[in-house]
Amino acid sequence: MMWLSANESAALVLSLSVATRSVLFSLPFALLLAWVLTRKQFLGRTMLDAFVHLPLVLPPVVVGYILLLLFGVRGPIGGWLERVFGIELIFTRNGAALATAVMSFPLMVRAMRISLENVDRGLEDAARTLGASAFDRFATITLPLMLPGVLAGAITAFSAALGEFGAVITFVSNIPGETRTLPLALYTALQTPGGDAEAARLAILSFVLGLGGLLLSEWFARRVRRMLGR
Amino acid sequence: MLQVAAKKHRGAFTLDANFELPTPGVVALFGRSGCGKTTLVNVIAGLLAAERGRVALDDAVLLDTDQGVDVPPERRRIGYVFQDARLFPHLRVQANLRYALKRAAVAPFVGLDRVVDLLDLGPLLARHTHELSGGERQRVAIGRALLSQPSLLLLDEPLASLDASRREEVLPYLESLRDQLAIPMVYVSHNFDEVLRLATHLVLMESGKTIAQGDLGEMSLHPRVRAIIGADAVGAIVDGVVLGTDASSGLTRVQVGLSVLRVHYGKSAPGTKLRVQLLARDLIVATEAPRHLSVRNSLKGVVTSVAHDVEDSDLIAIDIGGILIMARVTKAATSELALAPGTAVWALVKTASLRPHAI
Numbered sequence: 001m002m003w004l005s006a007n008e009s010a011a012l013v014l015s016l017s018v019a020t021r022s023v024l025f026s027l028p029f030a031l032l033l034a035w036v037l038t039r040k041q042f043l044g045r046t047m048l049d050a051f052v053h054l055p056l057v058l059p060p061v062v063v064g065y066i067l068l069l070l071f072g073v074r075g076p077i078g079g080w081l082e083r084v085f086g087i088e089l090i091f092t093r094n095g096a097a098l099a100t101a102v103m104s105f106p107l108m109v110r111a112m113r114i115s116l117e118n119v120d121r122g123l124e125d126a127a128r129t130l131g132a133s134a135f136d137r138f139a140t141i142t143l144p145l146m147l148p149g150v151l152a153g154a155i156t157a158f159s160a161a162l163g164e165f166g167a168v169i170t171f172v173s174n175i176p177g178e179t180r181t182l183p184l185a186l187y188t189a190l191q192t193p194g195g196d197a198e199a200a201r202l203a204i205l206s207f208v209l210g211l212g213g214l215l216l217s218e219w220f221a222r223r224v225r226r227m228l229g230r
Numbered sequence: 231m232l233q234v235a236a237k238k239h240r241g242a243f244t245l246d247a248n249f250e251l252p253t254p255g256v257v258a259l260f261g262r263s264g265c266g267k268t269t270l271v272n273v274i275a276g277l278l279a280a281e282r283g284r285v286a287l288d289d290a291v292l293l294d295t296d297q298g299v300d301v302p303p304e305r306r307r308i309g310y311v312f313q314d315a316r317l318f319p320h321l322r323v324q325a326n327l328r329y330a331l332k333r334a335a336v337a338p339f340v341g342l343d344r345v346v347d348l349l350d351l352g353p354l355l356a357r358h359t360h361e362l363s364g365g366e367r368q369r370v371a372i373g374r375a376l377l378s379q380p381s382l383l384l385l386d387e388p389l390a391s392l393d394a395s396r397r398e399e400v401l402p403y404l405e406s407l408r409d410q411l412a413i414p415m416v417y418v419s420h421n422f423d424e425v426l427r428l429a430t431h432l433v434l435m436e437s438g439k440t441i442a443q444g445d446l447g448e449m450s451l452h453p454r455v456r457a458i459i460g461a462d463a464v465g466a467i468v469d470g471v472v473l474g475t476d477a478s479s480g481l482t483r484v485q486v487g488l489s490v491l492r493v494h495y496g497k498s499a500p501g502t503k504l505r506v507q508l509l510a511r512d513l514i515v516a517t518e519a520p521r522h523l524s525v526r527n528s529l530k531g532v533v534t535s536v537a538h539d540v541e542d543s544d545l546i547a548i549d550i551g552g553i554l555i556m557a558r559v560t561k562a563a564t565s566e567l568a569l570a571p572g573t574a575v576w577a578l579v580k581t582a583s584l585r586p587h588a589i
Contacts, residue, residue: 126316131333
């Protein structure tokens with residue numbers, strides 16, 4: 001990374017790290033929610049669905065603020081996490097990952113739901129008559145068949161996580177090397193006299209990363225479709 | 231013995247089924263499309279819940295709503311061949327087959343090699359499922375169901391989505407399955423030809439209800455079965471035993487009731503069981519022993535009933551020694567020959583119109 005300054009490459013590496021954590025963290029929850037929302041009928045399903053989609057319509061600052069209330073040192077969940085596990089979220093990259101995870105969660109759930117809806121239940125029935133238990137069916141039939149959606153969701157969420165600004169800066173502030181991801185670094189550069197060139201480089205970098213993510217997602221989807229013979 | 235009883239309501243549709251099958255045997259669930267055959271099969275498999283029901287195979291009770299027994303489908307050991315095959319698209323043929331084998335609840339009594347051999351799957355093993363023809367898909371689906379080591383096999387119109395020649399390509403495999411593995415089968419079909427080839431018993435369904443059942447020979451003349459298959463296809467299904475082959479003509483002699491039929495059936499050992507359908511429209515009725523005729527087959531018997539059939543013809547039921555057959559003759563012939571219960575007759579049929587199957 002010869003053409004990036006130390007600050008810029010630190011922001012890049014941090015962004016990738018935060019986005020990776022964010023995706024790994026939200027993946028199992030998104031899968032579970034996609035499953036529940038697609039396959040289960042229960043009271044309050046519509047409410048839960050709306051709740052999952054809230055980050056799409058709320059100002060990111062509001063999400064950051066709510067996270068601050070819940071996961072702050074004196075917040076009900078944050079305090080407990082620190083006492084019991086010694087996990088600190090505020091002003092840390094894990095906190096940044098949590099904020100981006102919440103923001104990109106609806107995107108991930110959406111992609112997974114669409115692919116789950118397209119999985120032929122008849123195939124699960126067939127597996128069932130062959131002796132496969134519920135978990136077995138999910139792991140060997142349902143999950144592989146919804147893999148294109150899971151991958152697409154993960155890549156989209158990763159790209160979105162790279163760009164999350166409002167929720168991150170509200171929740172974990174803007175600390176170089178810890179929470180100053182690409183968009184925050186870009187914003188900081190714009191606030192700094194003579195930072196125009198740096199801002200431009202960071203903008204181009206964000207652009208390249210986003211485009212790369214989209215192309216990668218498309219390539220994956222095509223590969224998996226071919227694997228499934230469609 | 232397979233015992234099935236099921237009651238279920240679904241909107242305006244009511245399933246009310248009840249049948250038994252001596253095992254091993256092949257029971258055909260026969261009826262028009264939409265009469266509830268698939269619903270019943272799904273209840274047997276456990277994929278669909280019945281309001282009241284009982285499914286028992288020999289000593290194993292799989293469902294008994296009165297006793298609160300409901301074994302889940304994955305533990306019923308019932309193989310299911312679906313109409314649309316339902317092969318797993320992300321697995322190749324071999325992996326589809328192994329999927330079943332790996333999850334078998336008992337030590338395999340049919341192994342992969344045996345199934346591959348029986349169904350000729352060797353050339354298909356490395357293929358993707360989307361590279362298979364319709365007939366090949368069904369063969370793989372049958373093989374997969376077998377490899378789950380089932381104690382009962384359900385086949386839901388496995389050939390319905392195939393054209394006639396493809397169907398002819400898969401049928402022999404089903405026959406050899408029936409003959410070589412003693413797995414009881416429930417075969418859903420609305421095609422009487424398939425039933426004729428495969429089944430030992432027939433359960434007739436109409437709008438959700440099982441209205442008649444019995445062995446195939448006796449059911450083949452049931453008035454409601456006749457109504458479904460149409461006048462041209464009506465005919466007794468009779469089972470006979472090979473006596474030997476005529477050296478001069480090459481025809482196989484088959485003992486049926488009191489008489490002997492001569493049929494085209496290549497070489498077959500005496501004692502082999504053969505089944506033929508004597509179509510009512512192919513039979514000629516004579517009141518004297520025929521002479522000077524080219525017809526090779528004359529079955530001696532006694533008229534048991536004369537009933538109005540279609541248009542201006544009658545359906546004459548003839549007992550040929552414990553076996554009932556039917557002949558369609560014009561009403562004019564009925565009165566001219568004075569056909570009535572008790573009349574001694576000879577039923578004539580051309581060898582060329584008989585297509586025997588092994589059973």
